[in-house]
Amino acid sequence: MKPLLEVHNLTTYFYTQDGIVKAVDDVSYDLDPGETIALVGESGCGKTVSALSIIRLIAEPPGKIESGEVLFNGTDLLKLSPDEIRKVRGAQISMIFQEPLTSLNPVLTIGRQLSEGLESHKGLSRGEAEREAMNLLKIVGIPHPEQRVHDYPHQFSGGMRQRVMIAIAIACKPKIIIADEPTTAVDVTIQAQLLELIRGISREFNTALILITHNLGVVARYAHRVFVMYAGKIVEQGTALEVYHRPHHPYTAGLLASVPRLDEPRKTRLLPIRDQPPDLIALPKGCAFHARCDYSIEMCAQQKPTLVQVAKDHYSACWVDQKGHTPWQKKSS
Amino acid sequence: MTVVTKIETVSARPHHTLWGDAFIRLRRNYLALAGAVFILLLALAAILAPLITPYGFADQNLDEIMESPSWKHPMGTDELGRDAFARLLYGARTSLSVGIFTQFIVIVIGLPIGAISGYAGGKTDNFIMRFVDVMYAFPDILLIILLRSVLGGSIYMLFLAIGLVAWVGVSRLVRGQVLSLKSRDFVSAARAMGGMGNYITWRHLLPNSLGPVIVSITFNIPRAIFAEAALSYIGIGVQPPTPSWGAMIRDGYNLIFAKPHLIIFPAIAIALLLLAFTFLGDGLRDALDPKLRR
Amino acid sequence: MFKFIVRRILWLVLVLFVVSLITFTLMHLVPGGPWDREKQLAPQVVDALNKRYGLDKPLYEQFGNFLWGVVQGDLGVSYSFQGRGVTEILLKGLPRTAILGILAFILAQAVGIPFGMAAALKQNSTTDYASVIFSTIFASIPGFVLGILLMILFSVALHWLPTGGWGSPLQLIMPVICLAALPAAQSARITRASTLEVMRQDYVRTARSKGLPENVVRVRHIFRNSLIPVVTVAGPELANLITGSFIIENLFSIPGVGRLFVQGVFARDYGLIMGGVLFYAFAIAILNLVVDVLYAAIDPRIRFD
Numbered sequence: 067m068k069p070l071l072e073v074h075n076l077t078t079y080f081y082t083q084d085g086i087v088k089a090v091d092d093v094s095y096d097l098d099p100g101e102t103i104a105l106v107g108e109s110g111c112g113k114t115v116s117a118l119s120i121i122r123l124i125a126e127p128p129g130k131i132e133s134g135e136v137l138f139n140g141t142d143l144l145k146l147s148p149d150e151i152r153k154v155r156g157a158q159i160s161m162i163f164q165e166p167l168t169s170l171n172p173v174l175t176i177g178r179q180l181s182e183g184l185e186s187h188k189g190l191s192r193g194e195a196e197r198e199a200m201n202l203l204k205i206v207g208i209p210h211p212e213q214r215v216h217d218y219p220h221q222f223s224g225g226m227r228q229r230v231m232i233a234i235a236i237a238c239k240p241k242i243i244i245a246d247e248p249t250t251a252v253d254v255t256i257q258a259q260l261l262e263l264i265r266g267i268s269r270e271f272n273t274a275l276i277l278i279t280h281n282l283g284v285v286a287r288y289a290h291r292v293f294v295m296y297a298g299k300i301v302e303q304g305t306a307l308e309v310y311h312r313p314h315h316p317y318t319a320g321l322l323a324s325v326p327r328l329d330e331p332r333k334t335r336l337l338p339i340r341d342q343p344p345d346l347i348a349l350p351k352g353c354a355f356h357a358r359c360d361y362s363i364e365m366c367a368q369q370k371p372t373l374v375q376v377a378k379d380h381y382s383a384c385w386v387d388q389k390g391h392t393p394w395q396k397k398s399s
Numbered sequence: 400m401t402v403v404t405k406i407e408t409v410s411a412r413p414h415h416t417l418w419g420d421a422f423i424r425l426r427r428n429y430l431a432l433a434g435a436v437f438i439l440l441l442a443l444a445a446i447l448a449p450l451i452t453p454y455g456f457a458d459q460n461l462d463e464i465m466e467s468p469s470w471k472h473p474m475g476t477d478e479l480g481r482d483a484f485a486r487l488l489y490g491a492r493t494s495l496s497v498g499i500f501t502q503f504i505v506i507v508i509g510l511p512i513g514a515i516s517g518y519a520g521g522k523t524d525n526f527i528m529r530f531v532d533v534m535y536a537f538p539d540i541l542l543i544i545l546l547r548s549v550l551g552g553s554i555y556m557l558f559l560a561i562g563l564v565a566w567v568g569v570s571r572l573v574r575g576q577v578l579s580l581k582s583r584d585f586v587s588a589a590r591a592m593g594g595m596g597n598y599i600t601w602r603h604l605l606p607n608s609l610g611p612v613i614v615s616i617t618f619n620i621p622r623a624i625f626a627e628a629a630l631s632y633i634g635i636g637v638q639p640p641t642p643s644w645g646a647m648i649r650d651g652y653n654l655i656f657a658k659p660h661l662i663i664f665p666a667i668a669i670a671l672l673l674l675a676f677t678f679l680g681d682g683l684r685d686a687l688d689p690k691l692r693r
Numbered sequence: 694m695f696k697f698i699v700r701r702i703l704w705l706v707l708v709l710f711v712v713s714l715i716t717f718t719l720m721h722l723v724p725g726g727p728w729d730r731e732k733q734l735a736p737q738v739v740d741a742l743n744k745r746y747g748l749d750k751p752l753y754e755q756f757g758n759f760l761w762g763v764v765q766g767d768l769g770v771s772y773s774f775q776g777r778g779v780t781e782i783l784l785k786g787l788p789r790t791a792i793l794g795i796l797a798f799i800l801a802q803a804v805g806i807p808f809g810m811a812a813a814l815k816q817n818s819t820t821d822y823a824s825v826i827f828s829t830i831f832a833s834i835p836g837f838v839l840g841i842l843l844m845i846l847f848s849v850a851l852h853w854l855p856t857g858g859w860g861s862p863l864q865l866i867m868p869v870i871c872l873a874a875l876p877a878a879q880s881a882r883i884t885r886a887s888t889l890e891v892m893r894q895d896y897v898r899t900a901r902s903k904g905l906p907e908n909v910v911r912v913r914h915i916f917r918n919s920l921i922p923v924v925t926v927a928g929p930e931l932a933n934l935i936t937g938s939f940i941i942e943n944l945f946s947i948p949g950v951g952r953l954f955v956q957g958v959f960a961r962d963y964g965l966i967m968g969g970v971l972f973y974a975f976a977i978a979i980l981n982l983v984v985d986v987l988y989a990a991i992d993p994r995i996r997f998d
Contacts, residue, residue, distance in 0.1 A: 123901055125893075148907070155904035163902075168895040172994055173917050182913070183903040218993040234903065533711050538936040538973055544958055545970065549719045625835045629940050632837055633955055648841060652944075655856070659845050666841045670834045677833040 068140075069096040070274055071120070071159075071242060076134035078112075078119045081127060085347040089115040091298040092134075097242065102268065102275040104289035104306070106282060106321065108343055112298040113278045114164075117244045121155050138242075157187040160235040162264070164247040166227035170219040176203070176230055177215030180237060187238045202233040206263060225256035229263070236267055243268065244276045249284075261288060282321050286310045291379075294318045297344055297354035300373065304380035312395060314382035317355050319394035353385065361386050361393055421610075424686035431682020434675035441672065445491035454482035456489035457640040465658050474664045477650060487664055490642040494672060497558060497627040498620040504562025505569050505619060510612070512566070513573030528574070534567045543626055544635060552638045557630070561623050572615050610687035617683050621676035628669050644669050701985070705978045712974045713763070713967065717756050720963050742772075759967065768968030773960035779968030783950055789859060790942070790949035794934045796865065797872035801930070805877040806923060809884025810916070816889065824881055831878035837940045840871040844944075857946035868945045872937050876930040880923055888919040921992050928984035932977045 073095050080087040090112045097103055105113040118124050120136050120143065136143040138158065143151060163169040171179060180202055181195030190198065196215060203211035206229040219227060228248060235243050245264055249257035265288055268275045277289055285292050285306055292309050294302040294317065302315040313319040320339040341358045344350060350357060356366035363386060371383040386393075425431055444451060460480040468475045474483035516527040534542075542564045550556035630636035631645030639646065644665040651662035743749045750758070759769055768779035805828075812824035831839075844867065847854040858864050891897065892915060900914040939951035946952075950969070957965030 121902065123898055152904045152906065155902055157904055161899075161902040163895060163899060165895055169899045171896040171900065171914055171918070173921075173992060174913070179899075182900075182905060182909070186903070186905050186909070220994050231899075234899070237903075533708050537712055537715075538932055538977060540936045540939060541970055541973055545716060545719050545966070548958060548961075549722050621833065629835060629837060633940060633943055635958065648837070652841075655841075655844065656849055659849050662841055663845060666838045669838050670842075673833040673835065674830060677829055681829065 069137075070099045070101075070139065071097040072135075072137040073116070073120065074135045074137070076116060076119055076136065077132040078115050078124060078129060079132050080129045082347075087346045088298050088349065089129075089346060090119060093295070093298070093300055094134075095293050095300065095303070097274050097276060099241070100268070100272045100274055101291070102265075102277060102289045104277045104279060104285040104292045105295055106279060106285055106292055107295035108280060108321075108339075110343055110346070111295045112346075113295050114246050116295070117161070117246060117276060117278055120244070121159050121161065122151050123155075123161075153187070156183045156240070157238045158240050159242040159244065160238070160240040162228075162231050162235045162243060162245040162248045165251050166224055166231055167251065169231060170227055172219055175216050175218055176222070180215070180230070180234055183234065183237050198237070199233075202237055203230070205236070205267070206230070206233045208233075225252045225260065228252055228256075228260055232260070232264060232267070236271065236273070239271055240273065242274045242276065244278070246278045247280070248277075250280075280321075281325060282310065282318075283325055294321070297349060298346060299354065299383070301355070301384070302380075302382045303373070304377070308377065308380045312377070312380075312392075314376045314380065314387045314392060315384045316359050316361050316386070316394045320358075353383075361391070363389075421683075421686040425682050428682040428685065430678040431686075434678030434682070437671065437675040438679065441491050441675075442495055444488055445495055448485070448488040448492070452482065452485040452488060454485040456486045456642040457481065458485070465654065465661075467658070468660055475658065475660050477647075477661055478654065483647070483661060483664060486642040486647060487644070487668055490644045490647060490665065491668070491672075493554070493637055493641060493643045494624045494627065494669075496554075497561065498624045498676075500558040501562040501565060501623040502616050502619055504558060505566045505616070508562070509566035509569030510573055513570035514577055516570065517574035517577030524574070527570075531567050531571060534564075539564050540626065540629065543630065547630065547635055554637050554641060557627060557637060561626050565619055565623060568619070569612060569615055572611055576611060614680060614684045614687060617676065617680035621673040621680075624669075624676070625673060698982070698986070701982050705975075705982065708978060709971060709974055710760075713760065713971050714756070716967050716970045717752075717759070720967060721752060763971065768971060769964045771957070771962055771965045771968075773957065773962040773965065779964050782953060782965065783968060783972050786948060786950040786953045789947055790935070790938050790951060793865070793868055793872060793938060793941070793947065793949065794931070796869045797934055798876065798931060800869060800873040801876035802880055802923075804873070805880025806884050806920075808877075809881040809886075810888050810919070812881070812885045813888030813892065813919075814911070821885075824885065828878040828881040828885075831874040832882065834874070835940075836871040836875060836937050837944050839874055840867060840941060840944045843867050843870065857944070859947050864945070864947075868941050868947060871941050871944075872934055875937070876934060879926065879930060883923050883926055884919060887922040888915060891915050891919040894918070917991065921988070924984065924988050924991060927987075928981040931980045931984070935973060935976060935980075 073093065076090055076093045077088075078090040080089055093112070093116050095103065095105075105116065107113050115124065115129075119131050122131070122143065124131060131144060134144070138154065143154060146154070170176075177196055177199045180199035181190075181192065184190045184195040184198055185192065188195075199215050200211040203214060208214055208226060208229055214222075219230075222230065228251075232248075235245075243264070248264065249260050252260065261284065264275065267273065275288075277284070279285060282292075289306045292304065292306045293300050294309065294315065296317050302309060302313065302318045304314075309318060310322070313322060317339070320337070323337040324339055339358055344354050344357070350367070352365070352367040352369055353359070353362070353371050356362040359366065365385045369385070371385050371388065373381040373383045374388055376382050376387060382388075458481060460476070462480065463472070463476050464480040465478050466472055466476045472482050472484065474487060476482055477486070512527060516524045543560050546560035546563060547557065550560055627636050627643065628645030628648075631643040632649050634649060636645055637643045647665040648662055648669075651658070651665070654661055740749070762769055766780060768783065771777050771779050771782055774782055808824045808828070812821040815821055844856055847867065848856045854867055855861075855864050857868075897910065897914055900910045905913075936951075938949060939955060941947075942949045942952040943955055950972070954965065954969040954973075956962075957969060
């Protein structure tokens with residue numbers, strides 16, 4: 067099967083007064099129709115920027131997509147004219163953002179924010195679009211949609227607003243939905259509901275999903291394949307189960323050890339990864355992770371590791387791993 | 400595993416204090432710098448006026464009235480034969496002293512009232528703020544004119560009249576600062592460690608609200624200068640023979656067709672001085688705005 | 694909404710009361726009475742005048758009488774415009790001041806808002822720098838100084854425009870520009886700043902992610918939000934226009950409220966001064982009320998409780 071979306075060697079930089087921030091550096095991944103993939107990593111590792119680059123929502127300046135290609139059904143989205151990419155956004159590829167509180171326009175009604183995309187892409191009349199908006203609110207589980215279309219965002223709770231964001235994302239039945247940390251900003255009790263809603267919708271409409279998260283627990287449950295990002299690069303990729311059970315990168319292992327897991331005895335201590343992520347302006351010479359890594363060897367400080375296949379459909383970029391050692395695995399299995 | 404030399408992951412970029420950062424920012428802002436230089440030069444010229452021009456601001460020479468600019472009188476003479484350049488220099492004294500002394504009054508009144516209001520909260524705060532609201536509803540110039548007629552004609556009373564109107568803004572600002580800072584962690588920390596009310600105010604709150612107050616004062620100075628010029632222009636500002644740019648414009652207005660230079664020079668002087676303060680104020684605001692810090 | 698307006702009107706009444714009390718007190722602290730002239734009037738004449746205008750009564754009674762008159766729309770009697778009512782005098786000047794103010798406000802917004810937006814949408818372009826520099830200049834130069842410079846250019850040097858007076862549209866051009874310069878500059882600065890701020894907001898990115906045409910994003914999502922701060926300063930701007938008219942009306946010899954008021958101040962005309970102050974305070978309070986209601990109309994988050 068030909069992938070729906072292929073990202074090849076995507077590189078996005080931000081030019082700030084302090085220097086060049088290499089937010090996304092030579093990143094490649096692909097997505098099949100109806101598949102769910104996850105981009106995982108700490109905040110600031112470039113996962114959001116890589117997703118925004120796909121539909122070219124990077125603010126220019128200071129951002130700039132330096133190189134690479136993003137093939138959507140064979141068309142390079144990075145080569146489209148502004149008007150052509152506009153017709154892809156929302157209609158073919160849509161996005162759910164992290165902050166439901168600030169991602170909705172405070173001075174427009176919910177109905178208007180839902181209907182405007184429909185009017186623009188599907189050519190619906192205002193009345194038709196409004197009826198469709200009510201229908202969408204019903205799909206995402208908002209009670210009394212016929213009244214609530216006339217409400218403003220501040221009249222909704224955080225979880226409800228995120229449901230509205232989901233409704234906006236699915237309005238034009240896109241082929242791909244990018245969900246950028248869709249549950250980070252809402253209450254823990256609501257998080258599972260929203261994720262189930264997103265998964266249900268993607269199954270029902272056969273929509274492919276790019277799930278951006280820092281929570282590997284979520285990944286294991288919802289994603290088919292996972293891409294672990296660190297300092298703008300993919301350091302490990304593979305099927306969710308493989309990566310989850312047999313991480314081939316110490317960073318992945320660290321992420322796994324730092325989140326609570328249900329399949330382990332309660333006594334197991336959570337192990338945070340020490341120190342802070344590196345400065346994306348002044349990246350170290352070798353592996354970006356080596357200064358925080360408990361297993362680093364001489365080579366790690368000298369040369370950047372590249373992605374190498376370690377098992378079927380499983381790749382990792384780690385010198386230690388490539389020497390055949392995976393001392394971190396016993397800790398997490 | 401082999402231990403490698405640990406490399407500092409924290410960035411190597413230099414970090415500065417708020418004020419250090421602000422100073423660097425300000426130095427990069429050429430307009431603000433130009434404004435500051437202009438103000439300093441003008442202040443110097445005003446102080447050293449007797450050395451720069453041989454004429455006094457009130458010296459009349461009835462043999463040389465309404466002369467056009469010349470080497471002897473670079474800006475000409477007015478209808479009483481006074482040297483316009485000398486009057487402009489001495490007039491700068493009036494403008495600058497109005498700008499500075501009114502701000503003393505503003506600080507003496509506005510700072511404590513705002514700080515007390517914000518720190519005390521409750522009924523005190525409510526009462527003070529209602530009063531401030533009424534003052535706000537009163538148009539500035541109107542109140543200055545009223546106070547002016549009550550306080551009489553001396554220039555000190557003019558400072559007082561303008562100052563008594565302008566403190567309101569600063570007190571609101573300080574109150575807001577105190578309120579927002581009061582709830583911040585470091586103040587709670589100081590309090591938890593046993594710091595007492597006054598101590599907290601003076602040691603932590605005021606230094607932290609200093610930036611916005613300085614910016615606000617920098618913007619207040621040109622407003623006071625403008626108020627003096629405007630009042631003197633309508634004839635209720637400084638009284639003759641004290642020189643004032645506003646009064647020079649008033650005097651020159653009748654001769655606008657015959658001797659426009661008598662009015663052009665003071666008009667441009669006011670414009671430049673106010674512009675210089677705006678540039679400096681903008682620069683300071685940008686430099687001290689913590690939102691711009693990274 | 695209704696409750697909000699009622700509460701605001703009650704507050705307005707209180708403000709006006711305090712303003713008239715302050716004014717009344719200040720006026721009676723002024724050394725010298727309204728009959729001080731270069732030529733001393735005979736004591737009998739002064740007594741007679743005091744009696745005629747009720748100035749022989751105790752102060753609280755004078756104040757009470759004044760307030761009672763105000764409630765009935767009578768701002769008292771002018772002492773310098775012999776025997777004429779303050780209300781009548783001010784109403785005569787009002788249309789001129791109002792026309793100046795309204796034209797200046799429209800001009801200011803019509804120039805300021807588009808310039809500010811254009812500057813923000815093309816940040817760091819020539820348009821942007823030009824807009825920033827011009828708005829800084831016009832925000833700092835006082836209206837009367839600008840008036841004089843314009844007058845020297847258009848009246849003295851070019852003889853295109855009259856230096857003042859009232860009656861023909863030509864006479865309106867310079868005063869309106871002088872009054873509009875400051876609010877135009879302020880609007881441009883605020884519009885630019887708020888547009889830049891709004892353009893960074895998440896909901897603008899959301900709007901773009903829906904694939905809306907750029908002009909829809911700008912008009913529907915950016916423009917409306919960036920106007921909110923512009924509306925909030927419209928109140929103070931209008932107040933500035935009103936007080937600015939004091940000086941501009943003097944400069945261009947326009948017989949409006951401001952010029953009358955300044956004449957009253959010179960003549961120590963208590964009646965006119967008190968009436969004028971109250972009139973100004975009232976006008977400004979009403980304008981602020983209108984602005985607040987307007988503000989609520991464009992920002993649904995504003996609640997009236």
